[in-house]
Amino acid sequence: MSEKKILEYDVLVVGGGISGGEAALNLANLDYKVLVVEKDLSLGGKMIALSKVFPTLDCAACITTPKVSEISRHPNITIMFSAEAKKIDKLGEHNFEAHVHQKPRYVNIDDCTACQLCEKACPVSVIDEYQQGLIGRKAAFIPFSIASPRAAAIDITNCTLCGACERACPTGCIDFTQTDLDYVVKAKAVVVATGFKLFDPLKIPRYGYGKYKNVITSMQMERQLAPTRPFNTILRPGDGKMPDNIAYVLCTGSRDKSVGNPICSQVCCMYSIKQGQLLMGSLPMADVTIYYLHIRAFGKGFNEFYEQSKEMGVEFIKGKIGNIKEKENGNLILRYEDIEEGKVKEAEHDMVVLSVGVMSNSEISDSFQGESLVLDDYGFIHQNDILASPSETNIDGVFVAGTATGPMDIPDSILSAGAASAETTSYLRRAVL
Amino acid sequence: MEVEKGKTAKYRKEKNPVAKEVMENLKNFTKTKKRLMDALKEGDKTVPQLAEALSIPADEVLYQVMSLLKYGFVETGDIDDMDEYFYYKIKDNGKD
Numbered sequence: 001m002s003e004k005k006i007l008e009y010d011v012l013v014v015g016g017g018i019s020g021g022e023a024a025l026n027l028a029n030l031d032y033k034v035l036v037v038e039k040d041l042s043l044g045g046k047m048i049a050l051s052k053v054f055p056t057l058d059c060a061a062c063i064t065t066p067k068v069s070e071i072s073r074h075p076n077i078t079i080m081f082s083a084e085a086k087k088i089d090k091l092g093e094h095n096f097e098a099h100v101h102q103k104p105r106y107v108n109i110d111d112c113t114a115c116q117l118c119e120k121a122c123p124v125s126v127i128d129e130y131q132q133g134l135i136g137r138k139a140a141f142i143p144f145s146i147a148s149p150r151a152a153a154i155d156i157t158n159c160t161l162c163g164a165c166e167r168a169c170p171t172g173c174i175d176f177t178q179t180d181l182d183y184v185v186k187a188k189a190v191v192v193a194t195g196f197k198l199f200d201p202l203k204i205p206r207y208g209y210g211k212y213k214n215v216i217t218s219m220q221m222e223r224q225l226a227p228t229r230p231f232n233t234i235l236r237p238g239d240g241k242m243p244d245n246i247a248y249v250l251c252t253g254s255r256d257k258s259v260g261n262p263i264c265s266q267v268c269c270m271y272s273i274k275q276g277q278l279l280m281g282s283l284p285m286a287d288v289t290i291y292y293l294h295i296r297a298f299g300k301g302f303n304e305f306y307e308q309s310k311e312m313g314v315e316f317i318k319g320k321i322g323n324i325k326e327k328e329n330g331n332l333i334l335r336y337e338d339i340e341e342g343k344v345k346e347a348e349h350d351m352v353v354l355s356v357g358v359m360s361n362s363e364i365s366d367s368f369q370g371e372s373l374v375l376d377d378y379g380f381i382h383q384n385d386i387l388a389s390p391s392e393t394n395i396d397g398v399f400v401a402g403t404a405t406g407p408m409d410i411p412d413s414i415l416s417a418g419a420a421s422a423e424t425t426s427y428l429r430r431a432v433l
Numbered sequence: 434m435e436v437e438k439g440k441t442a443k444y445r446k447e448k449n450p451v452a453k454e455v456m457e458n459l460k461n462f463t464k465t466k467k468r469l470m471d472a473l474k475e476g477d478k479t480v481p482q483l484a485e486a487l488s489i490p491a492d493e494v495l496y497q498v499m500s501l502l503k504y505g506f507v508e509t510g511d512i513d514d515m516d517e518y519f520y521y522k523i524k525d526n527g528k529d
């Protein structure tokens with residue numbers, strides 16, 4: 001066995017979504033050396049996959065791309081992809097040691113020109129997770145067109161090792177001899193920005209997700225609305241019909257004790273209203289109905305955004321969905337309690353979008369050795385002093401940014417990352433004084 | 434050990450045999466692709482028309498046709514008279 005390579009940085013940032021990226025950038029601009037460990041093939045987290053963002057309707061890619069390229073070009077930032085911090089140990093103040101494991105990509109990203117010839121040559125088609133399973137991708141693939149780095153990767157579990165990609169590659173950057181790498185990372189402070197997970201709607205069988213193909217998640221609709229969408233236009237996945245009567249079910253997996261998540265996901269109301277507006281734009285003949293319990297439009301410009309969607313013709317029904325059933329033609333019957341009228345009603349739609357909630361991604365806490373990283377009741381990272389220093393965790397020197405602390409939107413994630421980098425800086429300064 | 438650049442897949446294959454399901458998936462995709470392309474060669478079709486002609490569930494047809502669109506084998510034609518379903522056709526009349 002070869003010795004593990006030892007690397008030294010000022011700060012280890014775990015997670016390269018918008019929160020981790022922003023925190024890294026702030027710290028790097030103060031001249032700290034930062035290592036970002038990202039388990040996926042690209043920077044940008046969930047945000048880079050969105051269509052447009054509420055409440056400004058700016059194109060998500062247009063905001064994310066420059067940010068992400070600034071992060072990846074910064075001389076003080078090193079990024080490891082397909083990597084996870086397996087063990088994080090606090091040996092003393094300003095002295096952390098992490099064991100980072102990196103899986104091979106089988107492509108040397110520095111030499112890859114993203115020419116896509118490997119993709120073209122590869123005979124294998126598997127489910128494209130970056131398009132939320134709506135279409136396929138090759139086993140040799142560029143994750144998505146605005147991925148950063150824009151470089152190919154080999155999906156080794158689905159690869160037949162036919163060698164076609166390698167033969168097609170003009171730069172010779174595909175390398176199947178790559179192996180797993182392990183590093184020991186020494187850092188003075190740690191920022192955790194591991195983000196969130198989406199609620200799995202299979203946990204609510206009465207909504208029919210998985211069984212009825214025209215019931216989709218809001219993330220699948222984000223992809224359908226994005227310029228780099230999976231289909232030629234917005235189509236229902238059951239049979240390719242252009243939908244003209246779309247329903248949204250808010251609070252799918254949020255504020256629902258029966259699925260173990262009693263808290264509000266904070267973004268579902270607003271992203272559904274956003275999608276409603278975008279659908280009215282793309283499918284001018286379509287009806288959009290949003291079934292809600294309460295609309296939470298608390299942020300700057302949010303209520304105006306909500307009012308605007310009503311003016312555009314989005315219909316809002318205060319109703320609690322009982323169940324969803326499919327008709328022979330693929331249309332869906334929603335049985336719901338009309339809360340204002342106190343009556344049980346039924347309505348037919350040709351497509352249903354489940355506005356799935358924000359769940360914690362708590363695995364990172366298992367990586368902490370010795371002193372464990374405390375989580376809150378819902379599995380998000382506990383903030384030691386939420387009022388005075390919101391990014392402090394229970395471990396001095398470990399800070400937290402973005403949705404790793406709880407559900408929040410992009411502007412709040414950026415603010416949170418700002419707070420995390422400021423608190424990290426003041427911790428690092430204490431080492432000097 | 435020196436492995437020749439451009440032939441590293443072969444080297445890996447010697448040490449890590451490919452799983453049966455992976456070969457099975459390739460076979461299924463190749464077969465479905467051929468059936469869809471053959472059906473489209475006979476004329477432009479919508480997803481329900483392809484599903485009926487080939488007895489493949491419509492959601493599976495959509496998934497595969499959209500994948501073929503992405504891979505550059507198929508292109509989108511006109512929408513039907515009811516403004517519901519698009520016709521799909523072989524890209525550039527099938528010179529691939």
Ligand SMILES: Cc1cc2nc3c(=O)[nH]c(=O)nc-3n(C[C@H](O)[C@H](O)[C@H](O)COP(=O)(O)OP(=O)(O)OC[C@H]3O[C@@H](n4cnc5c(N)ncnc54)[C@H](O)[C@@H]3O)c2cc1C
Binds near residue numbers: 037043083219
């Ligand atoms: C359908 C939908 C639509 C939305 N629309 C909007 C909108 O219009 N406007 C808006 O403001 N907000 C919107 N949001 C919310 C927005 O997505 C989040 O606020 C934002 O993505 C949070 O960023 P983050 O970096 O905290 O988390 P994430 O985006 O989840 O990023 C976390 C990153 O950490 C990585 N990671 C996780 N665990 C590990 C680990 N153990 N080791 C290494 N890396 C790890 C992940 O791969 C990922 O890259 C929407 C959310 C959804 C679900």
Ligand code: SF4
Binds near residue numbers: 164
């Ligand atoms: S070796 Fe694997 S990734 Fe490359 S073309 Fe063949 S199946 Fe695709």
Ligand code: SF4
Binds near residue numbers: 111114116119168171
């Ligand atoms: S063929 Fe080579 S250079 Fe082109 S995208 Fe694939 S890996 Fe990159």
